[in-house]
Amino acid sequence: MIKVAVDMMGSDLGPEELAKGVLDYLAEDKEMEVIAVGDESRLGLFKGNPRIEIVDTKEVLPMETSVVKFLRAKNSSMYKAIELVKEGKAQAVVTAGSTGGFLTGSTILLKNVEGVKRAGFCSPFPTLVKGKSAYILDIGASNVNTAEELVGFARLGKIYAELIGGIKNPSVYLLSNGVEEGKGLDESKQAYAVLKQQKDINFKGNTEARDSLSGEKDVIVSSGYPGNIFLKASEGMALMMQTLIKRAFKKNIFSKIGYLMTKSGIKEMKETMDYKKTGGAILLGINGVAIKTHGNSNAKFFYYSMKLANKMVRADIVNVIKKEFATNQE
Amino acid sequence: MIKVAVDMMGSDLGPEELAKGVLDYLAEDKEMEVIAVGDESRLGLFKGNPRIEIVDTKEVLPMETSVVKFLRAKNSSMYKAIELVKEGKAQAVVTAGSTGGFLTGSTILLKNVEGVKRAGFCSPFPTLVKGKSAYILDIGASNVNTAEELVGFARLGKIYAELIGGIKNPSVYLLSNGVEEGKGLDESKQAYAVLKQQKDINFKGNTEARDSLSGEKDVIVSSGYPGNIFLKASEGMALMMQTLIKRAFKKNIFSKIGYLMTKSGIKEMKETMDYKKTGGAILLGINGVAIKTHGNSNAKFFYYSMKLANKMVRADIVNVIKKEFATNQE
Known part of the structure; x- marks a missing residue:
């Protein structure tokens, strides 16, 4: 079973729209579970789904986020979603929220793989x-x-x-x-x-x-x-x-x-x-699968993001990167 | 009467092709004269044209040109074409040749307008x-x-x-x-x-x-x-x-x-x-109208380059730039 932490609050189109994409993917892939981080009152579609756990938070990370702002926003959906990967509760995180925030958060919470000077x-x-x-x-x-x-x-x-x-x-x-x-x-x-x-x-x-x-x-x-x-x-x-x-x-x-x-x-x-079919941009070189989708992601986009998360986790890409950078120190 | 110096040797398609473009434009604009720099034996189309003077040279500036190489290539068609503007014999230069060479040559021979730190x-x-x-x-x-x-x-x-x-x-x-x-x-x-x-x-x-x-x-x-x-x-x-x-x-x-x-x-x-209709890229900020067209320019492209040269000379753009940079010293 693969677990993916999903920041439901990041898209301009709202969590209701993203929820549809998550459900579409889960219907197809019985081997995935989702931890959905976001405003529970807007995630009615997930109610009673045994493969979805909701972490309730209404706080959204603002688009322009400094390191300090990110560290203060511990209750934001993006912080919590990344944290789930850090704590080993999920193997991947998907978000449509602030790119800068995601970069800061992933780098601070998950950290670069040893030997990687800079994630890309x-x-x-x-x-x-x-x-x-x-x-x-x-x-x-x-x-x-x-x-x-x-x-x-x-x-x-x-x-x-x-x-x-x-x-x-x-x-x-x-x-x-x-x-x-x-x-x-x-x-x-x-x-x-x-x-x-x-x-x-x-x-x-x-x-x-x-x-x-x-x-x-x-x-x-x-x-x-x-x-x-x-x-x-x-x-x-x-x-x-x-x-x-x-x-x-x-x-x-x-x-x-x-x-x-x-x-x-x-x-x-x-x-x-x-x-939309690309599934988003991938932050490569950190300790975790981290996918950033467009700020105006819709259900279709998120469907492909879930699919990509699944592929990356199954390929064990983070460990492959770790091994590669352990043996090739430039 | 406007005089344009044209480097006939720069295009992959050869001077014969460029000559057609020059003639097409001259047929339309009776107020322009051309100094065509290049291999006379390949410019038969220009023979006997009272508005075209040929400066015969077979030397072509190589694509990769350093400052030293440029200064040594005094007999190249591009050097001679730019020099004609420097000497006041032409008001504009058009070439399809080496971009680096053109940049070096224009900057060295024509120099930046006073107050312009860098031509673009x-x-x-x-x-x-x-x-x-x-x-x-x-x-x-x-x-x-x-x-x-x-x-x-x-x-x-x-x-x-x-x-x-x-x-x-x-x-x-x-x-x-x-x-x-x-x-x-x-x-x-x-x-x-x-x-x-x-x-x-x-x-x-x-x-x-x-x-x-x-x-x-x-x-x-x-x-x-x-x-x-x-x-x-x-x-x-x-x-x-x-x-x-x-x-x-x-x-x-x-x-x-x-x-x-x-x-x-x-x-x-x-x-x-x-x-092709753009006429090429313009090197702005030097003492002269300088137009660089694609390395694979054809007759149509050159027709539009001549048209652009005409427009720029008639607009007296070099003097307008001089005045503007004399009064606005950042």
């Missing part, structure tokens, strides 16, 4: 190869990272792509502003030199942001700030293109009929681009 | 508002910029958006990883504090990469490295979406008919996204 937020991206993801980290846990941290990200990403992505000997790249070895920020150039020497990492050199989602590139390593720009520029352009496509189909009566005829292909495209 | 590459981006561009700088002249340089970019971008984009009192934003004032890299936070105080800059705060191309945001200021990631991530995702759309239309016989019915709308979308 990792997110799968859609690629041109159907069903294949690229894993990019860090997408915003830090702003600036050292070369040593970047090498750590490469190792974390490699493990994640192997265990969760199911990719054998995943290719690892550094995000840069040119493919040549001398390109990029100083820390990236230094990391390049170290990564070249790592026999257990299938390091392939630099990749430009333009060519990163071809499907042949499995793990893409970046400092947090440019990684975040990469994520959001890609998201923004994907949304913009979707809007432009909608406009094209709405242009006149012919294009409207054209849409009907193209519908099944368009549906496939939408599915490729559906970030 | 600026590029127009398509937005959701039809016909409206957002102007983003720096997209890669530097990697890391100081707060002072970012404030300079804001001013350069403002002038460009006004004079060339035709936008009155353009809104200016800092690219960041959050909209709150405290978000972003240190230099960006410092620039924020200074920009708030500038009465002549319509500074609106931070923008995230995701929301930058809505059409309401006119100038977006960034350090060079994340600006470059923004540019290339956007390009990459736009290309990916276009590939996915093509796939959707090719899915079956119905979708193929659907395409035919949607064609005019799709054409509009393609036009919105057509980077």
Whole structure:
């Protein structure tokens, strides 16, 4: 039996919406139990469910949270949810709440795996190869990272792509502003030199942001700030293109009929681009499975988050990371 | 009469292809003359044209160019083209060659306008508002910029958006990883504090990469490295979406008919996204109009580059920048 602590209060859409996603997943997976942390009066859907334990709290961690604020918010749903993992009562935590708060809380309560200098937020991206993801980290846990941290990200990403992505000997790249070895920020150039020497990492050199989602590139390593720009520029352009496509189909009566005829292909495209199916961003390198979903997560998104939590716990990823970093001290 | 120095050797597609673009533009604009720098034996199309002077050279600046290499390449087409602006024989230079070489050469030969700490590459981006561009700088002249340089970019971008984009009192934003004032890299936070105080800059705060191309945001200021990631991530995702759309239309016989019915709308979308029409990236802040087009520029791209050069010279943008930086010493 797997136990997942779920912060029910973090989404803009409210705990009622998230509860639906949790129930959808539990209906499918009889081997999971949930500790739902949140306002019990809004979790009527969970009532009487033998696989759901409710930890009642109405306090929500504010979006902008400092370390001090987090430590004072011991009764917040996010604090309590992370704490359940710390105490060994749950193996994973899922939240849609404050990213900064989640990062602070996970780092303080769960702590980094020994040998991990810095935990990184990792997110799968859609690629041109159907069903294949690229894993990019860090997408915003830090702003600036050292070369040593970047090498750590490469190792974390490699493990994640192997265990969760199911990719054998995943290719690892550094995000840069040119493919040549001398390109990029100083820390990236230094990391390049170290990564070249790592026999257990299938390091392939630099990749430009333009060519990163071809499907042949499995793990893409970046400092947090440019990684975040990469994520959001890609998201923004994907949304913009979707809007432009909608406009094209709405242009006149012919294009409207054209849409009907193209519908099944368009549906496939939408599915490729559906970030809800990713299950969220994963904080890699801490002692516990920690998943952060969008602030406006709906039931579908949470369903996939539960699924991802299950996959990560079953793969025993935290222990794999521990072993890997115990034997590879950069 | 306007004179433009054109480096004919920089494009992968060869001088013959670029020559077509130059001729297309000259046919339309009788008030422009061109000094074409390149291999005369490949510029047969220009023969006998009274408005084209050929400066014959076969030497091409290599893609990877250091300052020393550039200074030694005095016979290269790019060196000579930039030199023509320095000597006052041309008012603008257009090239498809090495970005690094162009940056080095323009900075060394033409020098920054007094008061400009650092020149920035600026590029127009398509937005959701039809016909409206957002102007983003720096997209890669530097990697890391100081707060002072970012404030300079804001001013350069403002002038460009006004004079060339035709936008009155353009809104200016800092690219960041959050909209709150405290978000972003240190230099960006410092620039924020200074920009708030500038009465002549319509500074609106931070923008995230995701929301930058809505059409309401006119100038977006960034350090060079994340600006470059923004540019290339956007390009990459736009290309990916276009590939996915093509796939959707090719899915079956119905979708193929659907395409035919949607064609005019799709054409509009393609036009919105057509980077060839931008004319290239502009190096702002140096003593001369300097335009860098894609390394694989074709005739159409060069046609628009010539058009842009004309617009920038007619707007007397270099002198406007000089005046602005003489009166606003940050």
